[in-house]
Every structure is written in structure tokens, then in C-alpha cells.
Amino acid sequence: MEKPRSGGRLSKAVVVLSVVLVAVVIVLGFYPKLFRSLFVGVPEEIVGSFLSGVSSGSRSAGSLWSGYLDLVGVKRENRNLKKELLLLSRQLSRSRDLFWENAQLKSLIGLKGRVTNPGKPCRVMAINPTTGHRTFLLNCGSVDGIEDKSGVVGSRGVLGYVIRVFPNFCQVLWVEDTYFALEGHIPGIPDMGVIHGQGVASPLRLKYLPILVSVKKGDLVRTTGEDGIFPPDVPIGTVLSVGEREKMLFRRIDVAPSEQLETISFAYVFAPMHHWVSSPIVGGEPTK
Amino acid sequence: MRWIVRIGFLLVLLLLFSVFSTTVPYLYWIDWLVPVLFFGIRDAPWFVAASCGALSGLVMTLFSVHPNVAPVLQAVLLCLVVVWLYPLIQWNHPKNALVAWWGVLVMDGLASMFLPLLLGHEGPEGAGVADLVRLTVTGVLGSVIVGVLYGTGEFGALRPGSRADEPGR
Numbered sequence: 001m002e003k004p005r006s007g008g009r010l011s012k013a014v015v016v017l018s019v020v021l022v023a024v025v026i027v028l029g030f031y032p033k034l035f036r037s038l039f040v041g042v043p044e045e046i047v048g049s050f051l052s053g054v055s056s057g058s059r060s061a062g063s064l065w066s067g068y069l070d071l072v073g074v075k076r077e078n079r080n081l082k083k084e085l086l087l088l089s090r091q092l093s094r095s096r097d098l099f100w101e102n103a104q105l106k107s108l109i110g111l112k113g114r115v116t117n118p119g120k121p122c123r124v125m126a127i128n129p130t131t132g133h134r135t136f137l138l139n140c141g142s143v144d145g146i147e148d149k150s151g152v153v154g155s156r157g158v159l160g161y162v163i164r165v166f167p168n169f170c171q172v173l174w175v176e177d178t179y180f181a182l183e184g185h186i187p188g189i190p191d192m193g194v195i196h197g198q199g200v201a202s203p204l205r206l207k208y209l210p211i212l213v214s215v216k217k218g219d220l221v222r223t224t225g226e227d228g229i230f231p232p233d234v235p236i237g238t239v240l241s242v243g244e245r246e247k248m249l250f251r252r253i254d255v256a257p258s259e260q261l262e263t264i265s266f267a268y269v270f271a272p273m274h275h276w277v278s279s280p281i282v283g284g285e286p287t288k
Numbered sequence: 289m290r291w292i293v294r295i296g297f298l299l300v301l302l303l304l305f306s307v308f309s310t311t312v313p314y315l316y317w318i319d320w321l322v323p324v325l326f327f328g329i330r331d332a333p334w335f336v337a338a339s340c341g342a343l344s345g346l347v348m349t350l351f352s353v354h355p356n357v358a359p360v361l362q363a364v365l366l367c368l369v370v371v372w373l374y375p376l377i378q379w380n381h382p383k384n385a386l387v388a389w390w391g392v393l394v395m396d397g398l399a400s401m402f403l404p405l406l407l408g409h410e411g412p413e414g415a416g417v418a419d420l421v422r423l424t425v426t427g428v429l430g431s432v433i434v435g436v437l438y439g440t441g442e443f444g445a446l447r448p449g450s451r452a453d454e455p456g457r
Contacts, residue, residue, distance in 0.1 A: 097311070124310050125307065125310070126303070126306035126307045126309070126310060126351075127306055127309040127310055127316060127351075128306065128348075128351035129302060129305045129306040129309055129315075129318075129319070129320040129321065129351075130319050130320060130321040130322075130348055130351070131319040131321075131396070131400050131419055131422050131423065131426075132348075132351070132352065132353075132359070132400070133351075133352065133353040135351050135352075135353065136310070136351075137350065137351070163353060171350065171351065173353065177353075179353055199419070200422075201421060261316065262309075262310075262313035262316045263313070264310075265310070265311075
């Protein structure tokens with residue numbers, strides 16, 4: 001029995017397939033578009049898609065990495081900018097303080113040029129940190145020629161007067177304190193009143209102006225110059241409200257002070273025009 | 289020697305606040321004597337507290353209109369009230385510390401505002417209001433300090449429930 005020869009059948013099949021393939025190729029040679037779509041297009045599509053995927057993936061990865069690097073850079077830059085902003089804010093705040101102090105100093109220098117009374121510019125050292133009378137300390141004392149009951153003004157008006165003098169500093173009673181009282185008048189009105197402090201954050205009270213006088217909101221209240229402490233026409237404040245008081249002889253007038261305690265840095269202390277003595281002036285022994 | 293350091297520190301703190309009040313307007317609305325003494329001497333011996341009050345009062349006479357014994361006595365009284373209150377306060381809970389803090393403030397308010405009225409030294413209309421504002425702002429500040437002390441567990445203050453049943457607390 002003869003064994004089948006598989007090698008011969010395989011070679012026959014190969015030959016047949018080759019002939020068919022060549023025939024198909026020859027036939028398709030006449031139809032290049034069909035050939036391209038069948039044999040070239042599909043692999044091209046597959047390879048192209050693969051390459052496109054790889055390329056887009058790599059581009060995306062590159063873009064992601066680049067974005068991450070940018071983000072890190074932005075974060076660092078943001079941190080630096082925040083630091084810079086903080087620094088600039090501090091510098092701005094400091095500049096604002098310096099600007100304000102400079103403006104106050106300029107006003108005080110201008111004031112010193114305008115007033116004829118001798119005096120001394122001083123710096124505010126400290127404010128009373130407790131509940132109680134509103135007083136503050138100036139860095140001028142008896143060695144600088146400061147005396148008791150000297151008037152103290154800021155760049156915008158009356159601050160108070162000296163109530164105690166130490167060798168190197170002095171204590172000033174703030175205009176809003178309840179112990180503060182000062183003669184004041186409204187320009188254009190012959191009558192004079194007395195300004196009283198009502199406590200911090202409360203308006204000053206101008207007392208003893210007759211009910212018949214015409215006072216309106218916004219009128220300036222100034223010193224009279226007759227108290228021996230302040231020269232005339234130093235601003236004390238502005239009329240805030242005028243109260244009608246029936247059956248009363250005097251008006252109730254609230255005055256907003258020209259100065260704010262928390263904003264003052266410098267003050268000008270007048271040398272008192274009157275020399276205050278401990279013995280009574282009236283009824284005392286005549287001096288020889 | 290420790291109490292001298294403590295008194296010195298509190299005095300310096302008071303003076304610093306008086307200086308900072310000239311540049312930071314918000315600080316100006318706080319009565320610094322009460323929080324400084326309340327948080328500074330709450331567990332001090334009687335002698336230390338009285339000395340601290342006396343020295344603080346002496347420093348505060350710099351700002352007083354009447355530089356007599358009154359501000360010194362007021363500060364000493366405040367210190368003694370704080371020290372007297374200390375063992376009565378259950379420091380294991382911020383609520384009790386807050387009650388003590390506001391209790392001291394109310395007493396201070398009574399002493400500084402209503403006592404003069406009771407004695408016949410009637411002040412102007414607005415003065416009491418301004419003092420009330422200052423006391424309220426001071427009270428809020430002290431409450432924040434209590435919160436910080438208990439929140440951080442610093443300065444010996446206890447968190448709620450940490451050692452709640454410890455005797456003497």
C-alpha cells in the first residue's frame with residue numbers, strides 16, 4: 001500500500017494558490033483602485049491609526065507633563081508673588097503711616113509759622129491703656145520748658161491741655177475726657193460757651209449758648225483766646241447737632257472734635273500766656 | 289524670684305499696649321489692665337497678686353488725672369478678685385473660664401461706672417456709654433483669649449475632658 005505523499009499535495013496547493021494569486025494580482029493590476037482598497041488601504045489604515053494613537057498619546061503625555069511643570073512653576077511663582085504682595089502691603093502701610101506723619105509734621109510746622117505764641121512740637125508717647133480718664137503722654141517735659149496747663153494742639157485743632165509735667169514727659173488731658181472744659185465760641189456769634197468732654201466716642205457739648213442765638217449744623221467752634229491757655233481761633237470742632245430745649249435758657253449743642261485721639265502722632269504745646277500761680281490772684285496779699 | 293519676673297513682664301506688657309495704642313487704633317478700645325492681670329496672675333499667690341496689682345496701679349497713675357492711691361487700690365482689688373476667683377473656677381471647661389472672665393469684667397464695670405454714680409459723682413451723659421463700649425470690646429478680646437488658651441492647650445489651660453476630674457481644678 002502506497003503511503004500518501006503529503007509533501008507533494010502541499011506543493012501542488014502552493015503552486016495552485018500562487019497561480020491564483022498571480023492571476024488575481026494580474027487581474028487587479030487592471031483595477032488599481034480595487035487593489036489599493038483591498039490590499040493597501042486596510043493595512044495603511046491600521047498602521048496609520050496606530051501611529052496616530054501613539055503620536056497623540058505621546059503628545060498628550062508631553063502636554064500633561066508640560067502642564068504639570070507649568071503648574072509647579074505657577075505655584076512657585078504664586079508663592080513668590082504672595083510674599084511680594086505681603087511685603088508690598090507692609091511697605092504701603094508703612095508709607096501711609098509715614099505720609100500721614102509727614103502731613104501732620106508739615107501742618108505743625110505751618111502752624112508754628114502762623115502762631116505768634118511760643119511753644120514746642122512734641123511726639124505722642126503713649127495713651128492710657130485702661131478704662132478711666134482719657135489722657136496721653138508727650139515726650140516733652142519740664143526740661144523742654146513745658147509747664148502745667150499749657151494748651152496742646154494738633155494739625156487740625158485742640159487736643160487738650162497739660163495736666164502734669166515730669167522732667168522728660170508730660171501728661172495731657174484729652175479734649176473728649178469728661179474732665180475737659182474750655183471756653184469756646186462760634187465765629188459770628190457774640191456769646192461764648194463752654195466746651196465739655198462727654199467721654200470717648202461721644203460728641204463734645206457746647207454749653208451755655210442762649211436759646212435765641214442762631215446756630216446751625218456744620219458751624220465751626222473755636223477757642224476764644226481769653227482762657228490764657230490757647231490763642232484765639234484755634235479750631236475745637238464742628239457743630240454736629242443743635243437741640244431745641246423748650247423752657248430752657250440754653251441750647252443743647254453737640255460738637256464733633258477736630259482731632260481723633262487714635263490718629264495723632266505729633267502735637268504742639270503752647271507756652272501758657274498767663275503765669276499760673278499757686279496763691280489766689282483775687283483776695284491775696286498784694287505783692288510789693 | 290519667679291514672681292518678680294512675672295510682675296516685670298506684666299508691667300512691660302501694659303506699657304507696650306499703651307504705646308501700641310498710639311499707632312493701632314483698634315487697641316485703643318481695650319482696657320488692657322483687666323486682661324493682663326486676669327490672664328497673668330490667675331494662679332499666683334496672694335502676695336504676688338497684691339504686689340503685681342500695686343505695681344501695675346503705680347504705673348497706671350502715670351495716666352491718671354488724680355495721681356493718688358485710687359488707681360493703685362483699684363488694680364490691687366482687681367488682682368485679689370482674680371486670685372479669689374481662681375480656685376472657684378472649674379478650669380477644666382472654657383465655659384467656666386468665660387463665666388469667671390465676664391464676672392470680673394462686670395465687677396470692674398460696677399466699680400468704674402456705677403460706684404461713682406452711687407456715691408453721687410454723676411458724670412456726663414455720654415461717659416457711661418463709652419465705658420460700656422470699652423468693657424464690651426475688652427470682654428470680647430478676653431473671650432477670644434480663653435478660646436485660644438483652651439484651643440491650643442497652651443499656658444497650662446486644659447482641653448475639655450482631658451483631666452476633668454482632677455481635684456483642685
